[in-house]
Amino acid sequence: MKRIQQDSAISSRHITRRGLVVGGVQVAFASVLGWRMYSMQIQQSDQFRMLAEENRINVRLLSPARGLIFDRNGRQLAANDPNYRIVIVREDAGDVARILEKLKEIVQISDEDITRTINETERLSAFVPVTVADRLTWDELSRVAVNGPALPGVHPEVGLSRSYPLKDDFAHVVGYVGPVSDYDLAQLDDQDPLLQIPKFQIGKTGVESKMEQTLRGKAGNSQIEVNAVGRVMRELSRTEGTPGSNLQLTVDSGLQNYVQARLGGESASAVVTDVTNGDLVAIGSSPSFDPNLFVRGISSADYRTLTSNVYRPLANKSVQGMYPPGSTFKMITALAALEAGVVSLGETVYCPGFLKSGNRRFHCWRGGGHGHMNLHESLKQSCDVYYYDVAQRVGIDRISEMAKKLGVGIRYDLPMSAVAEGIAPNHAWKQESRSASWVIGDTLNASIGQGFVLATPLQLSVMTSRLASGRMLSPRLVKSIDGVEQQVVDEGPLDVHPMHLAAVRKGMFAVCNERRGTGYSLRVIEDTMKIAGKSGTSQVRNITAAERARGVFRNEDLPWNRRDHALFVAYAPYDAPRYAVSVIVEHGGGGSSVAGPIARDILLRAMYGEVPPLDAYPESQREKAREVHEAMDLRPTDQPDTAPRSRA
Known part of the structure; x- marks a missing residue:
């Protein structure tokens, strides 16, 4: 009986020491955690606030589909064909020249295109996408997509480009579109943000020009979250543009x-x-x-x-x-x-x-x-x-x-x-x-x-x-x-x-x-x-x-x-x-x-x-x-x- 009491007293002392050790460790951990939290929230708050803000939301314009033009019997006179292209966004890319040189190793881009792209990115707002090259093949577009992580700010896209299936028959009637130019911007009293997108197509002559507002449509937008290095994290929302109106002409x-x-x-x-x-x-x-x-x-x-x-x-x-x-x-x-x-x-x-x-x-x-x-x-x-x-x-x-x-x-x-x-x-x-x-x-x-x-x-x-x-x-x-x-x-x-x-x-x-x-x-x-x-x-x-x-x-x-x-x-x-x-x-x-x-x-x-x-x-x-x-x-x-x- 006396032996049992002695063993119980010894075991109680061991438990008490273990409890103190465990408790001490917990207190130490809590102290370190509290100090770290204090350091991050108080001492380093400005730094982490900046990093958090660099995981920002960007809004990108989405070009609408241009309205189609038909003859009186429904034959298409002006169509929209798929167009594979590459765009670059300066605020995501950082050093645009360096990224373009890396892109040049993947797809064929002329020195003239590189110079033009750099000039346009410097002239336009940092968030405006600038077309580097268009009318690419599917194979070229795929190579750019695969190498996307190494090309911050570079985005492969599928857009639409105007075409005229009947060629010279309606050149003087329907007219044609072309990339928006500085001259166009100076002549047009138009605040549509779509016109700021390089190579955005607008009517130059004929029906394409005179019915521009009707054919152009309204821009959509995409809200995307990008991290500090410009990589797209996720698309938060997407609102498609309103297509332009379709025209039917009286001509046969x-x-x-x-x-x-x-x-x-x-x-x-x-x-x-x-x-x-x-x-x-x-x-x-x-x-x-x-x-x-x-x-x-x-x-x-x-x-x-x-x-x-x-x-x-x-x-x-x-x-x-x-x-x-x-x-x-x-x-x-x-x-x-x-x-x-x-x-x-x-x-x-x-x-x-x-x-x-x-x-x-x-x-x-x-x-x-x-x-x-x-x-x-x-x-x-x-x-x-x-x-x-x-x-x-x-x-x-x-x-x-x-x-x-x-x-x-x-x-x-x-x-x-x-x-x-x-x-x-x-x-x-x-x-x-x-x-x-x-x-x-x-x-x-x-x-x-x-x-x-x-x-x-x-x-x-x-x-x-x-x-x-x-x-x-x-x-x-x-x-x-x-x-x-x-x-x-x-x-x-x-x-x-x-x-x-x-x-x-x-x-x-x-x-x-x-x-x-x-x-x-x-x-x-x-x-x-x-x-x-x-x-x-x-x-x-x-x-x-x-x-x-x-x-x-x-x-x-x-x-x-x-x-x-x-x-x-x-x-x-x-x-x-x-x-x-x-x-x-x-x-x-x-x-x-x-x-x-x-x-x-x-x-x-x-x-x-x-x-x-x-x-x-x-x-x-x-x-x-x-x-x-x-x-x-x-x-x-x-x-x-x-x-x-x-x-x-």
Whole structure:
């Protein structure tokens, strides 16, 4: 019993010592922990606060998808293609030059790209991503992604880049995009942060430029957490951008391709209008160019090739080009005289081949004259003297008023680059623009579309459309936005007496369908597709008295840039008008012989919906028509139904 008590006392002393040791260790640990906590929270608080803040949240802009552009049948005119690229963010990368040198060992990057990237990162805010290289292959993008930990601030991305599948067919209509430049930023009153992203694409010309705000969309953003060395830790949130709106244009890509091919290599233009609603179904300008060259920045060599071409492929002749309309203007002079009551339908004017005003002779194109001409015959045979005579009676102010009523001298609000106003001159215009008084010779020249009168192919197509329909329709290019139909501008019936309009239409029909008509060779065999038209040959040089005395030079004997312009306007079918066309071939020569066949073929293509059959032509012309069409480079005419639907 005594032994048990002794053992219990010894065990109790051992436990007490162990408890003291353990307790001491615990107290020591707690003291060290407390001291460390004090040191970190009090003594080293500034240092750790800085490190914690360097694990920060960055906000990055996300570019939206640009709106697509379609033709009236749903064929894509402007698309977005995937684009593999590499971007660098300066605040994440630190030493940008060093990181780029390491990146150069992984993918091929030129010294020019490195220099440009460094300059852009220094110029822009530290958080703005700068594109180092784009259009990489999947293999190149993968190598960058695998080496990501060794490349702080470098991010492989998949973006979108604009492309134009129909290439040169719509270069002048749709236009093209290109990287935003310092010049763009200086010109634009636009605070959109997207414009600060290097190589962000914006519209430069055409619909792409004029509808930029509609097509661009709104930026999204991504919130990411990065650590002190710039490595992305995680994405905290992501808000995708709002895509730009899709546009559907009024143009028909099949007809547009035919127009461009039919104009061939000429310096020329053609505009086709739907006379029932003003829709522009084709707007051709030749020669054209591939807009894809401009998307990434065109090379100096390619640009020099375009700018040195005397046919001016970069100019949109259909809306920018202003030309003397020549005899295609005679319908305007005729209607002005008829409406003013200074001439009647049956009244005749004698044409001896010239009209003398003061000490100057104003010549008719037919040197021997036409004899007695009434309105119908004057249009049919294009007698100049008839219009000289009636213009003196009606005066230039009424002619100018009629020109504007029919669409000449009006700048149309279309989403295209540099749409010209043209000139429908009068007394006030000459005083304001030339500081000179109007004289009778100015009126005589203007009566046949020469002198100060200038019109664009677009305006001549509108003029012909209004003559055919009898309505004040304005041209429309955008059919719908995100599936929402855009308004047709119809100001009602043309303020011209129906009997006078009918007389002019009959004269235009006679041009192409009656013997001795200047366009009789352009007649169509199919009765339901008969066309009515008017030829024009406008001079670009003065013919002196000495030249007339020794014989006027033929166009083919002159340098190209001194030859006459060839013009033709027409509509069809005559009994139920649907399409109007204007064609101009710069320095082409005769309107009926050069521009006329092109205009006829375009109208037939529009009405048939395909390459015109040979039996539409007079038998003597079918072999020529076959040769022309076989030589044309036409695209397939399939029209997929992929038009944009409403987002509502």
